[in-house]
Amino acid sequence: WLPERVAYGLAHTVGTMQARRTRGKNTQVERNLARITGLPVGSEELHEVVAEAFRSYSRYWLETFRAVREKAPFFLERVQPKDPHHIGDEIAKGRGAVVLIGHLGNWDAAGAWAGAVGWQVVTVAETLKPRRMFDFFVAHREALGLVIYPAEKGVTSKLIEAVQNNSVVPVLGDRDLKGDGVEVEFFGEPATFPRGAAAVAVRTGSPLIFTGIRGRRLDDGRWGWAIEMNPPIEPPPADDPDAVDKLTTIAVGQLEDYIRKYPTEWHVFQPFWTADRAERARR
Numbered sequence: 001w002l003p004e005r006v007a008y009g010l011a012h013t014v015g016t017m018q019a020r021r022t023r024g025k026n027t028q029v030e031r032n033l034a035r036i037t038g039l040p041v042g043s044e045e046l047h048e049v050v051a052e053a054f055r056s057y058s059r060y061w062l063e064t065f066r067a068v069r070e071k072a073p074f075f076l077e078r079v080q081p082k083d084p085h086h087i088g089d090e091i092a093k094g095r096g097a098v099v100l101i102g103h104l105g106n107w108d109a110a111g112a113w114a115g116a117v118g119w120q121v122v123t124v125a126e127t128l129k130p131r132r133m134f135d136f137f138v139a140h141r142e143a144l145g146l147v148i149y150p151a152e153k154g155v156t157s158k159l160i161e162a163v164q165n166n167s168v169v170p171v172l173g174d175r176d177l178k179g180d181g182v183e184v185e186f187f188g189e190p191a192t193f194p195r196g197a198a199a200v201a202v203r204t205g206s207p208l209i210f211t212g213i214r215g216r217r218l219d220d221g222r223w224g225w226a227i228e229m230n231p232p233i234e235p236p237p238a239d240d241p242d243a244v245d246k247l248t249t250i251a252v253g254q255l256e257d258y259i260r261k262y263p264t265e266w267h268v269f270q271p272f273w274t275a276d277r278a279e280r281a282r283r
Helices: 004-022 028-037 044-069 072-078 085-093 107-116 131-143 155-164 196-204 243-261 274-282
Strands: 079-082 097-101 121-125 146-150 168-172 182-186 189-193 208-217 223-229
Touching: 004 044, 028 044, 044 107, 044 131, 044 208, 072 079, 072 107, 072 223, 079 107, 085 097, 085 208, 097 196, 107 121, 107 131, 107 146, 107 168, 107 208, 107 223, 121 131, 121 155, 131 146, 146 155, 155 168, 155 196, 168 196, 182 243, 189 274, 196 208, 196 243, 208 243
Parallel strands: 079 223, 097 168, 097 208, 121 146, 121 168
Antiparallel strands: 182 189, 208 223
16 A cells, blocks of 8 residues: 555565674575675675575565556556567567466566466476465455466376467476475586476477566655566477486576576575575584
8 A cells, every 4th residue: 555665665674674784694695695695604795695586585575466467458557578579579479478487576576477478378386384375365366467377286287288278388497495306506506407398398399488577666766676588599399318407497597597687586595506505404
């Protein structure tokens, strides 16, 4: 119910306060951002980056709950897309599109925008607890024309069917929750990435398109989002036993390039690199 300027001001204050609470504690978010930026842990320069990352993450949650009441015109007005033809051309050809996204900016807003422009969007989401919160967000996305499947057994087959039906299928491709994904050098250190997006692309023959999302101020001072769609990556032949790993590695390279440009928009504050995950497992 607050005016937008006031609401965002409060979100930024909360993010700044959270960053201050973690200052000097060698937190995981600080170590993650040190790898990305090359800034030394404990430095004033890195602290400023960490603070902006917390402000960005606070904006994400503010937008998640404020935008839930918005309709298609809101997202068409607030989103500034770059090269949407990379996806639109594949839809026009009837090939569908598998879109690899990361925990960048506000991926929910990007999906809402894609539905608002008329694309059939089908995706998967981790089931939230309590379940009624998950159902709440699913109902809102469905009102915008999106189809959301819970991350349960058999969901990959549903995503493959959606691509074959010429849908846009965005899949989060950075956090490997099980830790058994494709190992890739990421900012100079090994990390594992989920195979899901590449697996769907290989099995359907549809291109994989990396898409980056970030928050940005519009010319009139309000907040919106910028979406950048990269050229399609054609998948290797399905009979190549390393096809999924190869495609994942290429897409992760594009994810790395985007995060290098916009490190504070990457909302991964947990142990991510293999070394950090191994350290956590030993505790």
